[in-house]
Amino acid sequence: MPERVGIVGGGIVGVALARALAARGDEVTVLEKEGRLAEHQTGHNSGVVHAGLYYAPGSLKATLCAAGRASIREFCEQKGLPYRQVGKLVVAVDESEVAALDEIERRSIENRVPDLARIDDVQQLRDIEPHVAGIAAVHSPHTAVVDYSTITEAMAQDVRADGGRILLGHEVTAMTVEGGKIRVSTPVSDHVFDRVVVCAGLQSDVVARFVGADPSPKILPFRGEYWELASERTDLVNGMIYPVPDPRFPFLGVHFTRGVYDNVHVGPNAVPALAREGYRWLTISPRDTWESLRWPGAPSLAKKHWRMGIDEISGSLIKPLYFRKAQRFVPELRMSDLTHKAGAGVRAQAWGRGGELLDDFAVDQVGPVTLLRNAPSPAATSSIAIADYVIEHYLSSAAA
Template sequence: MKYDVVVIGGGIVGLATAYQLLKKKPQLKLILVEKEKQLCRHQTGNNSGVIHSGLYYKPGSLKAKNCINGYQMLLDFCNEEGVPYELCGKVVVATDEFQKPLLENLYKRGLENGLHEISKLSLEQLKEIEPHVNGIAAIKVPYTGIIDYTAVAEKYAEKIRQWGGTIVLGEKVTAIREKASSTWVETPAQALETALVINCGGLYSDKLARKTSDEVDLKIIPFRGEYFKLKPEKEYLVKHLIYPVPDPNFPFLGVHFTRMINGGIEAGPNAVLAFRREGYKKSQIHLGELMESLFWPGFQKVAWKYWKTGMGEMYRSFSKAAFTKALQKLIPEIEENDLVDGGAGVRAQACDRTGGLLDDFAIYEAKNAINVCNAPSPAATSSLSIGDTVSNLAIQRF
């Protein structure tokens, strides 16, 4: 079968890209291929459902631009399509003196990114809106919200089908080959001839990218984020989303409290190396994938640089008491028996050969392919903007 475009990956970024392409050029013959039997089985379906404001990201970076643009595009889409969300706001809280200048830097970054409604909170103001939170300084970010990203992605899929696009589930891409003037995308069930491949393969995006180009020199390192949930009788402790000041020496946000759009409060996540790319439990191990991570020169440098923080994250993964202690920095009233097992997600974090965990979205173009190789958080918030960016690159090919 011949297509203009084959999109690989049925997560929110792949679906948003296909959606944006067909919105702009509905005459394109497009197919999206997903290896699972359902859409959004991985990062999209296992994230915390936060609508990010763009507070954390370096001004001018792809993350900052796409998050801020994507934020409004997402809200407009949800308003038009009737997808529920809530802009409940969040507070970022400093609990130690050394965090105060870091919080001030975060506040300034937010202003640089156009978030003019963020505000510093006095301790009295903090206690008024979050009476159970412990802190010595805080900022409020009213833009932040909560949503079900699977519901958003399924709405993208509905629009794709309405505009004549095809979505195929349960077919894993096994090869991408150049033949004459065309590219062939092969699954066990079929071979798809196409002019352009768009790789939105998430946890396997690097492997797919290397099928299209020899110049992609990075590795996806899977980091599992584990959550607990608060017992219903303790949900009164959390009014907004509550975040710590992020550790500048570690590329994750730290354990926090998240209200969920369908009810309940999540506490977490930590960030530990997963022993397989889709390793949602400690017991899920793929020796080959684990060795790929451990022997990647860039990861070895990351592990050496962050070993102390990493060991702390791993300890919290095995110790509910230690996890509780980390949460108590924000809400001292939390007790270990207030937490019940939640779930886990795996973040596809790209790592280059020299030891850098890529801090920005990464999109690589090849002869007949566009590879989205690093799209962790805030990719869900940014999905329509990322899709807009990638679709513009794609349209230039036609």
């Protein structure tokens, strides 16, 4: 039987879910606080369709990334949206990085990354990326780039075509469960739904508290800043060049990406943001900062990662330090090639009470409310598969 479903959040995950529910005949309403869709993480990311190199085999990230990348590709083909397989090299610059590269290769094989190749020959490396420096790499030729904002808008058109509603400028400020239904309030409207799914990204823990969910995991916002490569120097990079990520840290490290519109950006770094939606150093929310500082896990997080934190903050404030990180991979790069900061994104990364990182996607349930508690990268790649997963495990009659 069709249900009235409310979705909090108009990023790619919320809209992908709305699309799938509207297609099966549910009465769907998306409530988005901003004046347009994809305003936060979905509209401020690297635009990569990940092939699944990094994720722990068997994890939700691994399985939903594999299913999601195929669905995103199919969706782009159907809608005539750009989807470019520019390919990706993960490069070990010196011997100290080879063991971690071996582990990425092992995971990639287990995750069935298509046509993955191990490269131990420098000439072969240079055949793929002529300006790269490194001693070994793994190459994923089908890693692609897209424009996730445009994809979200195209998904929203399908929602509307199937009778769903998308209400912009509707910030959810309260939710109460009454007799098995949920009343959802915004400053300009009130709604009653049979089910609600919260896909609120950087605010997912805040909205979870409206229905009395556990405050843990908490979202700690990490800003990632990008630099743009001068247009006359974009031939330094054919596709994507990534470092071997530090396995202790959830982010992938500063990388080069040839975007879907042929620009090349460098980044993102990872600095603690002083506001959940803090895209610049000067955007400070005393409440967000105070909440992060007094989180019980904050001291152990700081103890574990302080060195990395100082390194990332220095790189954000001092261009030559950021430049040096990038130049390790492309020695011909000159500082003047990084022309300007090309925006930033803020990652919604969930951390537990003890300061432990929540690595995998996480979903929670409080009565008729389903909460996406952790949907960091590769959630844009995986969005259509996350929607199917949530429906199967939380919204189908078998799951009810």
